[in-house]
Amino acid sequence: MTVSKPRGTRDFLPEEMAKRRAVEFKLREVIQKWGYGEIVTPTFEELELFTLKSGQGIIGELYNFTDKGDREMTLRPELTAPVMRAYVNEMQSFSRPIKLFYFENCFRYERPQKGRYREFWQFGAELIGSNKPEADAEVIALAMTMISAAGIKGDLNIGNLSVLRYLLAQITTESVVSDQIMRYIDKKEYENLDTYLGELSVSADLIDKIHKIISLSGKDGFAAVKSARDVVGDLPELDSFEKTLTLLASYGVTDYTVNFGVARGLDYYTGIVFEVYAEGLGAQKQICGGGSYKLISLFGGGDVVSTGFGIGFDRIMEICDLPANKAETIVLITKPETQTNGIEIAGKLRPYVSVLTDIMGRNFKAQMEYANTVGADYVLIVGEKEIESGLLSLKDMKSGEQVSLSLEELISKFS
């Protein structure tokens, strides 16, 4: 009788964890150099945190439960909402901007498939307190820097919801209506969109403008902004967007597609929206998503804007081939007569190098074979001769060369 692991979860064995940690540390290294500090929030939160953000429909995708105090709780499905909640609870009086990053596991009750698990890891950042184009540019540049640090070539798509929202504002003030329009645009159901707009008796001119905007995309962002101006006139949001693109160029981010047709139904998104795609991931090819949003007021804080992104760490791992950092390893071989000497010597060397001793009661040759199978860099022989002479035999497993060294010499070699 064996117990299996829960559906959509994974065990990460040492070999794989070494790779995951290598990438994780790479990402941490980058983001810390950009001045972001790590935040860890609870693995579970009150259910309401996520229904406030995403609506009741989200519950079907959550690992939610009632705790013993009859509280409605859920494992977190993402980290933006928890971080914003933490901001409202504890960081409202911090100096701006607040720069946070996280690397945590999240849980979603979904059907597993390639690049999609029920427990998965997100590496993300939130930049709180600036609605300037500088903030948008920094966040996008940071995301791209991290992705390329992981050795991945991402395909960056940048959208801006403010133009569409400006047009929608001329049609309706009801969020139900604008949400529906956004949904049609997002799903590219243009016939349904036209039918719907017709039912709302939207003017042909406005419908035409909407179509012009949602089909507006291209590699030349400045040209796209110019075309948008031709449709909607000089919106301040377009100036800001243009500034963001100018700044991005200074960051070295020039290869992207600007798409004004990117739509997000949820109305806390305020302006910029971006997504990064990568090859080799099947149906789940998005490795990063981000944008600017106003969630804080939803959670009882002020009217503070925030920009952030999340990187799908597991998806990154699927396609990245960064080598694991492997530490130098010594297998220390002893005879039954010198076992205690070996353990003492191992203890003196371990501050400097990783040392494995025999715990299988193996004979000399078998210990040698063990060193070979674990891929040890060196074998250190601690036998009677070595103990007598005080010179230990160190064998390089690659070259096969063997030298006699005192313990002090060994320590200086590996420190």
Add this chain to the structure above:
RNA sequence: GCCGGGGUGGGGUAAAGGUUAUCCUGAAGCCCUGUGGAGGCUUUGACCCGAGUUCGAUUCUCGGUCCCGGCCCCA
């Protein structure tokens, strides 16, 4: 929630409605009591679960479950 393909030792596989389920690999040990990668030998260890059909099911049927891929969703 829906669709398709799968599930045989730790990993990879073969076969057959019927006696002891094949091979490779791994692991442990021996050949070999102080020098690794080769070889020989030994040991270890499997039919996803349940129901049905059958004298007999790991094999056929159904259901479940898990895995893989896709749809939906993607906050």
